[in-house]
Amino acid sequence: MHRRAFLTSVLGASAAVTGLSGCANGRAAADTAGAATRPLAHRVPAGTSLKIASYLGQQQLQFKLAKLPALPFTVSGWLNIGAGPDVINAFRAKSLDLANNAGIPPIQAHYQGFAAKIVAIDVTRKPNYLFATKPGSDIRTVADFKGRQLAFSQGQAQGVVLLRALKKAGLSYDDVKLVPLTSNQFLTALQSGQVDIAPLGISQAPAYLKQYAAKGARTIATDVVDLLNLLWAPQSVLNDPAKAAAIAAYIPHWAKGQVWAYEHPDVWNEEFYVRTQNLSLEQARSITALANKPLFPPSWGEAIRWEQETADLLAEGGFVKRFDVSSLFDHRFEPIAAQAVPEEYRT
Numbered sequence: 273m274h275r276r277a278f279l280t281s282v283l284g285a286s287a288a289v290t291g292l293s294g295c296a297n298g299r300a301a302a303d304t305a306g307a308a309t310r311p312l313a314h315r316v317p318a319g320t321s322l323k324i325a326s327y328l329g330q331q332q333l334q335f336k337l338a339k340l341p342a343l344p345f346t347v348s349g350w351l352n353i354g355a356g357p358d359v360i361n362a363f364r365a366k367s368l369d370l371a372n373n374a375g376i377p378p379i380q381a382h383y384q385g386f387a388a389k390i391v392a393i394d395v396t397r398k399p400n401y402l403f404a405t406k407p408g409s410d411i412r413t414v415a416d417f418k419g420r421q422l423a424f425s426q427g428q429a430q431g432v433v434l435l436r437a438l439k440k441a442g443l444s445y446d447d448v449k450l451v452p453l454t455s456n457q458f459l460t461a462l463q464s465g466q467v468d469i470a471p472l473g474i475s476q477a478p479a480y481l482k483q484y485a486a487k488g489a490r491t492i493a494t495d496v497v498d499l500l501n502l503l504w505a506p507q508s509v510l511n512d513p514a515k516a517a518a519i520a521a522y523i524p525h526w527a528k529g530q531v532w533a534y535e536h537p538d539v540w541n542e543e544f545y546v547r548t549q550n551l552s553l554e555q556a557r558s559i560t561a562l563a564n565k566p567l568f569p570p571s572w573g574e575a576i577r578w579e580q581e582t583a584d585l586l587a588e589g590g591f592v593k594r595f596d597v598s599s600l601f602d603h604r605f606e607p608i609a610a611q612a613v614p615e616e617y618r619t
Contacts, residue, residue, distance in 0.1 A: 312604050313517040320514040321346040322522070325362070325371040327354030333544055334529030337536070343525060345518040355455055356380060356427040363388060363506045370509070370519055372526070374429030375500035375575075378600045379583050383592040387507035389602040392523045392609045393575045394501040394530060395567040395619055399494055401433045401471045404480055406462045407487035411469060414441040414492065417448055423458045423470035424450040426591055429498045430458070430471040432582050435589070436496045445589050462489070474562045475545070478555040499578045510602060520605060524612035530566040531613050537563070568609035569619040572601055 324347055326332050332350055351368055353359055356377030362368035364386060371377075381388045405411045411420065414437050425431045438448065451467050458470035459480065469492075472480060477491050503526060509515050533540045537560040545556035569575065579597040587594045610618045 310513065312520045313513055316344045316517045316521050317514045319346075320518045321348040322369045322515060322518050323347075323349040323351060323367060324522070325353040325359060325368055326350045327352060327372070329548065330544065331372070331526065331529055333548070334533050335525055337539060337543060338529055338532035340525050340528055340532075343518075344521050355425075356429075357425075357454060360384065360386060360427070366508075369515060370503060370505045370522065372501070372503055374432070374498050375502065375579050375582055376429055376432045376586075377427055378502075378504050379579070379586065379592060379597065380427040382595065382597075382600060388504055388600075389507060389510055390502050390504045390575075390600055391510070391519055391602050391605040392503040392526060393569060393572055394527070394609070395569055395575065396497055396499055396501055396564045397567065398562065398564050399433075399497050400474055400562070400564060401430060401494070401496075401498065402474060402477050403434075403437070403469050403492040403494060404462055404472045404477060405488075405490050405492070406465050406468055407484045407489045409468055409488060409490070412490070412492065414438070414494065415443070417441070417469060418443055419448065420468035421449045421451050421466070423453045423461050423467040425453060425455050425458075426586075428455050430455050430473075432585070433471050433494070433496055433498050435585050437494050439585065440496060475549075475551075475559045478558050479551065482555070500575055502575075516604075520608055523605060523608045527566070527568050527609040527612045527617075531617055534563060534566055566613075566617055567619045568613055568617060570607055570610040572603070572606055574619070576601060 322345060324331070329350070329352065351362065353362055353368065353371065356373050357380070359368065359371040359373055359377060360381050363371070363381070378388060378390055403414070411417065417438065422434060424434055438445075451461070453461055453467070458472065459476070461467045462470050462480070463484070472491070481489065481491065503519075503523065505519060510519070541553060541556035541560055545551045545559060546553055576598055579600065583592065583595065583597050586592045
């Protein structure tokens with residue numbers, strides 16, 4: 273599929289976005305020109321509130337189980353939104369102030385002309401996605417992807433993992449058939465045989481294999497990582513000193529919550545995966561065994577380089593236009609997450 277046509281089909285299905293032919297146009301630049309540059313306030317003004325995405329309720333549960341102090345602002349809404357395209361839509365609608373995503377959604381937002389910035393980073397060192405085959409497939413390596421139908425979501429982490437895996441295997445975009453889907457459509461597409469391969473999160477793979485391994489489905493491990501687990505917010509939110517201060521106050525909770533879950537896998541397995549996600553304890557243990565140790569870098573240099581590589585990889589395929597990703601980072605927040613955790617959880 274032609275890259276421009278592919279982009280239109282993906283965004284037409286997942287986001288109501290207009291004017292994409294002027295990618296990374298003047299609108300983002302205009303919004304960024306008014307960016308807040310003043311130092312962050314030390315206290316959150318009374319009456320401040322944020323609408324925060326907590327996909328599957330993970331963050332609220334981490335805060336509760338870790339018995340973290342109350343946040344110094346009101347959370348006016350915990351939104352169960354995780355997919356990058358959905359987060360961008362919610363940002364545009366002003367129904368969301370802060371979200372937790374991978375590195376690719378901020379790139380996609382910039383391409384759409386929407387100004388937003390990264391405010392916190394957790395570095396992922398181990399792969400958190402596997403490639404799953406449809407039932408009855410003979411695919412066993414990434415090299416076998418040639419000529420096959422691959423589920424691809426341009427605006428989500430799964431998309432960049434797939435592109436990086438293809439590049440590492442020496443396959444070009446023209447060697448495969450990219451099928452535009454959002455990640456919540458991947459399982460159905462695999463089950464029905466619409467696609468040969470889809471990248472699944474390690475939390476999804478056990479349940480899929482339990483149901484379809486006997487029918488010939490399998491997973492293909494990769495050492496390709498999706499380096500960035502991040503918090504980001506619209507520029508308009510960060511331009512509000514009160515909301516910016518609230519985000520700065522939230523970041524330590526976010527970091528400490530992840531550290532707590534990593535240090536207490538038995539409790540996390542029972543309280544999250546078994547109680548809320550209906551997985552067996554065995555499945556939960558298989559997920560946490562692959563879990564990444566949270567790492568919050570005091571400096572964002574590595575993250576910026578990785579984000580630039582990702583944007584360049586998308587540009588090579590014609591999915592976005594080239595740009596300098598340093599504009600996506602709000603360095604006022606750079607040291608906050610690292611300062612909130614013990615030394616062993618900093619890179």
